[in-house]
Amino acid sequence: MTTLTDPPKESFRLSMLIYDTRYRSATIQVVALIGFLLLIGWLISNTAANLANLGKPIDFGFLGEPAGYDINQRLIEYNSQSSHWRAAIVGLLNTLVVAVLGCITATVLGVIIGVLRLSNNWIVSRIMTVYVEMFRNVPVLLWIVFVMAILIETLPAPRAFRGDDATASMVFSESVAVTNRGVYIPEPLFSRGLGDIPVFGNSFEISLDLIAILIVLGAGIWGSTVVRKRADRIQAATGDRPTTWYLRLGLVLVPLAILLFALGFHLGYPALKGFNFQGGTHLRNSLIALWLALSLYTAAFIAEIVRAGIMAISKGQTEAAGALGLRPNRIMSLVVLPQALRVIIPPLISNYLNLTKNSSLAIAVGYMDITGTLMGITLNQTGRELETVLMGMLVYLAISLSISAVMNWYNNRVKLVER
Numbered sequence: 001m002t003t004l005t006d007p008p009k010e011s012f013r014l015s016m017l018i019y020d021t022r023y024r025s026a027t028i029q030v031v032a033l034i035g036f037l038l039l040i041g042w043l044i045s046n047t048a049a050n051l052a053n054l055g056k057p058i059d060f061g062f063l064g065e066p067a068g069y070d071i072n073q074r075l076i077e078y079n080s081q082s083s084h085w086r087a088a089i090v091g092l093l094n095t096l097v098v099a100v101l102g103c104i105t106a107t108v109l110g111v112i113i114g115v116l117r118l119s120n121n122w123i124v125s126r127i128m129t130v131y132v133e134m135f136r137n138v139p140v141l142l143w144i145v146f147v148m149a150i151l152i153e154t155l156p157a158p159r160a161f162r163g164d165d166a167t168a169s170m171v172f173s174e175s176v177a178v179t180n181r182g183v184y185i186p187e188p189l190f191s192r193g194l195g196d197i198p199v200f201g202n203s204f205e206i207s208l209d210l211i212a213i214l215i216v217l218g219a220g221i222w223g224s225t226v227v228r229k230r231a232d233r234i235q236a237a238t239g240d241r242p243t244t245w246y247l248r249l250g251l252v253l254v255p256l257a258i259l260l261f262a263l264g265f266h267l268g269y270p271a272l273k274g275f276n277f278q279g280g281t282h283l284r285n286s287l288i289a290l291w292l293a294l295s296l297y298t299a300a301f302i303a304e305i306v307r308a309g310i311m312a313i314s315k316g317q318t319e320a321a322g323a324l325g326l327r328p329n330r331i332m333s334l335v336v337l338p339q340a341l342r343v344i345i346p347p348l349i350s351n352y353l354n355l356t357k358n359s360s361l362a363i364a365v366g367y368m369d370i371t372g373t374l375m376g377i378t379l380n381q382t383g384r385e386l387e388t389v390l391m392g393m394l395v396y397l398a399i400s401l402s403i404s405a406v407m408n409w410y411n412n413r414v415k416l417v418e419r
Contacts (some may be wrong), residue, residue: 023246041119052212056363062382063088068265069377071159073284073370076205081222092395098369099356100291105295105346106355108323110302115332117307135300141361148289148365155180158276161171175269177277182284184277187220209263220252286367290359298355299344305347309340349407353400362397374379 017027063085070080075093078086117128134141156168158179170177177184194212196205226242237243270280313336321331322403348390368376375392379385 037371047386056383058387059384060387062378062384062387065382067378068381071367071373072366073287083299084374084382087378088370088391091368091370092360094367095356095359095369095395096360096399097369098294098359098367100401101291102251102294102355102359103352103403105291106298106302106351109295109299111300111306111337113303114306114310116304118310128175133302135297136304137261140293140297140358141364144290144293144361144364147293148285151285151289152180155182158272160278161272170270175267175362177270177272179274179277179284182282184280186233186267186269187268187279187281191236191269193263212259212263213256215245216255217252220255223251239324248314261368273304284367286365289365290362290367294355297358298351301351301354302348305351306340309342310336312343313339315335345407345411349404349411352403352407356394356399356403 004079017023051057066081067084067087068080069087071087071090071094073094074090075097076086076090078090113128113131116124117132119125119128136251155178158177160166160168160183161170161177161179168179168235175186190209194208196207197211198205227248231242231244269281270277270282272278310332317339318331321335322328326334359369361370362369363376366372370392374395375388379388382388
């Protein structure tokens with residue numbers, strides 16, 4: 001009787017890193033990585049040595065010095081005696097505001113325009129085509145300056161709201177003033193607020209009221225998700241879906257309303273005093289122009305992405321849904337768009353990144369973002385070109401990677417799962 005045994009395993013030898021195909025690719029990659037890191041290290045060392053010889057060694061101590069300039073649009077307290085570090089934080093927050101508002105607005109407009117471009121109505125589809133071609137073929141900088149000029153030249157001055165012979169009036173029950181200096185809206189205030197908590201060595205403060213609101217809102221959304229998943233299980237088991245919209249809405253709104261009441265939430269309305277409006281929140285024309293221009297410009301590209309994603313879905317899906325008695329708008333929202341998302345999301349990420357980076361054009365209309373503060377005035381005052389530009393690059397890199405991470409996570413959630 002013959003007994004078969006496995007051949008003895010070959011012992012590892014260093015020469016196998018080169019001659020054995022199982023290890024050769026990994027060896028080449030490790031060597032290439034080491035070479036790349038050595039090159040980067042040499043460049044950094046050589047740059048630092050050259051700067052030291054010129055009397056400008058790499059030093060970030062300037063961030064603690066007084067900035068000496070004002071920032072007109074800001075989310076946190078700031079004055080000219082604040083540090084360059086705080087000025088950079090204010091600029092970063094301004095960049096994030098434009099990026100978030102722009103991405104949301106551009107997405108909503110892009111989806112609507114993309115769907116309307118496929119409309120059977122000839123006039124509607126051609127109007128949307130003109131919009132897309134007009135916005136995406138003109139540089140975004142020109143749109144930013146153009147929108148800024150419209151806001152300054154066409155809107156009334158604050159003095160037009162004064163007296164019995166006023167030629168302009170506030171809107172939304174005398175709560176919002178739209179002027180050529182910006183838009184004044186009600187300001188959220190708390191009479192029993194929880195205060196602020198300092199972050200990064202008193203560089204800026206985070207409102208405990210905001211943290212509490214976000215926690216309660218997040219818990220409500222989580223509870224609403226749990227109710228929805230339970231309804232999905234019941235529908236899968238019985239075929240009948242229970243009515244849960246009122247419960248889901250209550251889980252989100254009721255705890256939030258109770259918290260706002262406990263904090264003494266109220267609104268501070270703007271009022272004309274002297275030559276300008278006082279109180280409320282002032283949205284300057286520079287912010288509005290940048291926000292609108294970036295949103296309208298990016299929406300044109302998103303519209304084409306949405307149109308391509310919809311056209312990638314087989315017509316058989318639409319015909320089958322129609323055969324079941326669904327109306328066209330329900331077919332689009334329940335059948336076509338959910339499937340088209342798998343095609344839409346990857347290029348959508350690139351447009352979000354482009355919008356965020358295009359926000360650096362804010363300096364053209366005087367909006368002080370991270371480019372205008374850290375890489376603009378701070379750079380000119382301190383002469384620290386390498387440090388400020390490097391920090392600015394890292395900021396944009398971090399923002400872009402964060403957007404990519406979130407969108408890639410969502411893309412994995414909606415992609416097809418093979419069984």
